[in-house]
Structure formats: C-alpha cells, structure tokens
Amino acid sequence: MYNFDVVTPNTIAEAAAAMAGDEAQALGGGQTLIPTLKQRLASPNTLVSLSGVSEMQGITKSGDTLRIGGATTHHAVASDGSYPGLSGLAGQIGDPAVRNRGTIGGSLANNDPAACYPAAALASGATIITNTREIAADDYFQGMFETALEEGEIITAVSFPIPQAANYQKFVQPASRFALVGVFVAKYASGVRVAVTGASNDGVFRWTEAEEALSRDFSAAALEGLSVSEDDMISDLHGTARYRAHLIKVVTARAVTAAS
Template sequence: MYNFDVERPGTIADAAAAMGGDEAQALGGGQTLIPTLKQRLASPTTLVSLSGVAEMQGISKDGDTLRIGGATTHATVAADGSYPGLSALAAQIGDPAVRNRGTIGGSLANNDPAACYPAAALASGATIVTNTREIAADDYFQGMFDTALDEGEIITAVSFPIPQAANYQKFVQPASRFALVGVFVAKYADGVRVAVTGASNEGVFRWTEAEAALSANFSASALDGLTIPADNMITDLHGSATYRAHLVKVMTGRAVTAAS
C-alpha cells in the first residue's frame, strides 16, 4: 500500500465535490478497490468513502419499481425480498464478509466481467442513477471494466423494474466466488430479457436469440435449437471458450426452469 487521503462526505453533493479533486477515487465497500490498491494497479491520491452518505443507502418500492441506494450492501439486498430474483442473486455473492461490506453501486461502477449485479441490471432493464443523470442499463455497460460513467461521476441509486418472474443461475468459480458463467433471466409483459456475465471478453451481454425464443415460449425447451458462438468467449485456466459457451445455454435453461 501507499499513502493517500480519505474523505468521508455526508451528502451526495459533498461526495461529488470531493470527487472533483485531482486523482480522487470513490470507495464503496472496498471489496474490489482495496485489492486493486494493494497490487498497485491504481494509485489515487484521495479515496472518497461513500459509506456515510445516508441518501445512498436503503431500498424503497414504488409500484413495480425497486430503487436501491448505491451504497446499499449486498446483504441488505439479499434480505429485502421485494424482487426475489435479485435478492437471491445478492445472497450468492462472495461470502458473508463480502456481502456485508460490498455495495451494489461499487459493483456496477467497477463492472468486473465476472460480477453478478451487471447481469441483473442488464436483464432487468434497470436504470443507473448518478449524481448528474440517469443511464439505461443497455447504454451503461460498454465492455470489460468499462462503463458510461464520466470521470468523478457517482452511482447514487439503481432503479429496477420488477418482472413477472426472474431467476439467476451462477456456475461458481470456487476460489473467488465470482461467476465462471452467470445468467439472469427476467420475464416481463412485453417479453423476456437474458443477460450473461462471466463468459465474454466484452463483459456482460444480452443473449438476444434466447430472448426471442423465450418470449414466444417461456420454457427451457425453447432453447433446444439455439447455440451461442464461442468466438469471443473467455479462455483461461478455469475453462475454455467452448466450455463457457456451453455453460451459457445450460445456465439459461436452468434459470428459465427455476423461474417458471
């Protein structure tokens, strides 16, 4: 580690002001950022802790929309239950220590290619709310570790339309508890959305062919004639691109069956 300053703002406005400083970095639960600092992959001069910003914590429901503050922990989302598929996803993240420190805003801001929340946000057609604007999930995720966030922009909340049915299936990489492949399926009145994490070199993505098939027939059998190309899938010591492509279809089928 190395020397840096820590700011602890109490409001979103104060946090945004603190982020305007040279080489400032937002700090949520620190589950990704702290290991990154230890490995000297980032070296901000100031960390802006968001844990004390009350406006960014908690969960509220308005009709069929669930709004989650950006500084809300995974454990809080897991315990809420207003959106069962999302709560079940949060309950699978890491271990109890990670779930009690990590935040939904931190996960989405980092956009790790194997993180769980990006799949939920993309499959749900969520809206990422920042201190300056609102961004549709379809526009927010822009590649591995890449998002539409501008320098110094802070995720203050995430708004989820609650679907008729949803499920997340995660093939766990045992050492990290990240998804080797994770698939979130969400069924709405106007169709089905399917988002995949952990598999692609481009990060989280929608499997549009499966969406079309499942919108016509919400059954695992609707996937029988589909294949997903392995061309852009991740190959590493945990699994080949072909293996991940196969898992995408398997996990999607399991998610549909569980949600039905």
C-alpha cells in the same frame, strides 16, 4: 499499500465535490478497490468513502419499481425480498464478509466481467442513477471494466422494474466465488430479457436469440436448437471458450426452469 488521503462526506453534494479533486476515487465497500490498490493497479491520491452518505443507502419499492441506493450492501438486497430474483442473486455474492461490506453501486461502477449485478441490471432493463443523470443499463455497460460513467460521476441509486418472473443462476469458480458463467433471466409483459456475465471478453451481454425464443415460449425447451458462438468468449485455466459457450445454454435453462 501507499499513502493516500481519505475523505468521508455525509451528502451526495459533498461526495461530488470531493470527487472533483485531483485523482480522487470513490470507495464503496472496498471489496474490489482495496485489493486493486494493494496490487498497485490503481493509485488515487484521495479515496472518497461513500459509506456515510445516508442518501445513498436503503431500498424503496413504489408500484412495480424497486429503487436501491448505491451504497446499499449486498446483504441488504439479499434480505429485502421485494424483487426475489435480485435478492437471490445478492445472496450468492461472495461470502458473508463480502456481502456485508460490498455495495451494489461499487459493483456496477467497477463492472467486473464476472460480477453478478451487471447481469441483473442488464436483464432487468434497470436505470443507473448518478449525481448528474440517469443511464439505461443497455447504454451503461460498454465492455470489460468499461462503463458510461464520466470522471467524477457517482452512482447514487439503481432503479429496477420488477418483472413477472426472474431468476439468476451461476456456475461458480470455487476459489473466487465469481461467476465462471452467470445468467439472469427476467420475464416482463413486453418480453423476456437474458443477460450473461462471466463468459465474454466484452463483459456482460444480452443473449438476444434466447430472448426471442423465451418470449414465445418461457420454458427450457424453447432453448433447444440454440447455441452460443465461442468467438470472444473468455478462455483461461478455469475453462475454455467452448466450455463457457456451452455453459451459457445450460445455465440459462436452469434459470428459466427455476423462474417458471
């Protein structure tokens, strides 16, 4: 590690002011950032800890909408149950230590290509709420580790429309517990949304062909005849691009069956 300052604001306004400092970095649960610092892949002068900002914690349901504070832990989301598909996803993240420290805002801000929450946010048509604006999930994710967040912007909450049915399935890379391929399927009155994580060099993406087929017939059988191109799929020691493309269809079918 190296020397850096740590700021512990109590309000969103204080956090935003601290983030305006020179080379400041927001710190959620630290499950991604701390290892990054250890490997010298990032070297901010100041870490702005968001764990003490009570405005950014907690889960509230209003009608068919679930609002989750950006500093809310994976464990809290897994324990809530207001949106079963999302709670099921949160319960699969890492291990108990990770779930009790990691936060939804930190995960979405980092946008790791194999993280679980990006699939839930994109498939749910969620809204990412920051200290300055609201961003639709379709506009938020902009490639591997890339988001629409601007310098100093903080995710204060995430708003999820609760679907009629939803499920998340992932094929786990056993060493890291990240998704080799993960698929979140969400069925709404307006249609079905399918988001895939872990597979693409461009990060999380929507499988539109599956969405169209499942909107007509919400069953695993509707996926027969569909295939995913291996172009732009990740190929590494854990799985080839062709293998990941194949898994997307398999895992999507499992999610649809579990949600039906």
